[in-house]
Amino acid sequence: MAARAHDVAAFAFRGRLACLNFADSVWRLPIPKSSSIHDIQKAAAEAAEAFRYTKEVKEVVEIVETIELPEIQLYVDEEDIFEMPGLFASMAEGLMVAPPERQVGYGSYGDHTMEFCDDESLWSY
Template identity: 45%
Template sequence: MDFVVQDYDMVDFGSVSESGTDRPVNFSDDYMMLASSYPKRRAGRKKFRETRHPVYRGVRRRNPGKWVSEVREPNKKSRIWLGTFPKADMAARAHDVAAIALRGKSACLNFADSAWKLPVPASSDPKDIQKTVAEVAETFRTAEHSSGNSRNDAKRSENTEMQKGFYLDEEALFGTQRFWANMAAGMMMSPPRSGHDGGWEEHEVDDYVPLWSYSI
């Protein structure tokens, strides 16, 4: 399951209620534990040291751009697989869903608001946990898709406005229509006489021959 989430505050989990409760257990500050406040122990195997997230619990990097999430069952060596995600913070959210179901108020969460924002699985059974995680993932995917469409629509609208261009009525603003009319009228007038009896050919090329003195 692959999905991208940018703004968790905009996601509505009201529809995630088939496999989980609408409201998680009410955590108080006395019981709240955050992963950022409890540094993880040093991993023994080199592979885990290189791939696990430095802060988020239950999150490891599998390939570039891919993060996996799993959680250990209490008092057992077995782990519950939660899925593959394109972002580390979403994999961390999946871990929080499972941690709340398995450990309740003693869960160590990656995000403080997971205690009240995320739905709780119907039971601690791995299938119920995985089902709730999948539904939460779909909710985030839908929210991201809608957000992406809104951004694309806004961009297309902006491009359309730019393509319309800007029209400036120069004639109305600067009175150019009257200017060109006066110039045309002046050019249609006959040139004044030069003041000499001779014809045009009698003047040398370098002589200055005034044309007309019409003033616009």
């Protein structure tokens, strides 16, 4: 509501140069009768009232039939199927393993970093 009132006032003062909240629906806004403050305020109040959110409450009555569900006769142990205790144990063991050694290869200069990079310049103008 306040955004619509702002749009009315901004459009009244700035015209087509106004920065509007709802630029795609300028045609829906009331136009003030004149450029007087009173007329602009009146048009802004009309816009706020026109776009007021009204919650309509309609009484809905539903008749729900209760159905008795059959008892569950089969129990599935998902922990046993997916071997969860073993999975958790192997995850814990994985945390105790030492990380692999660093491989010397692309992007890695090993221990000879300074020897290979002496003639390279990061900034060449």
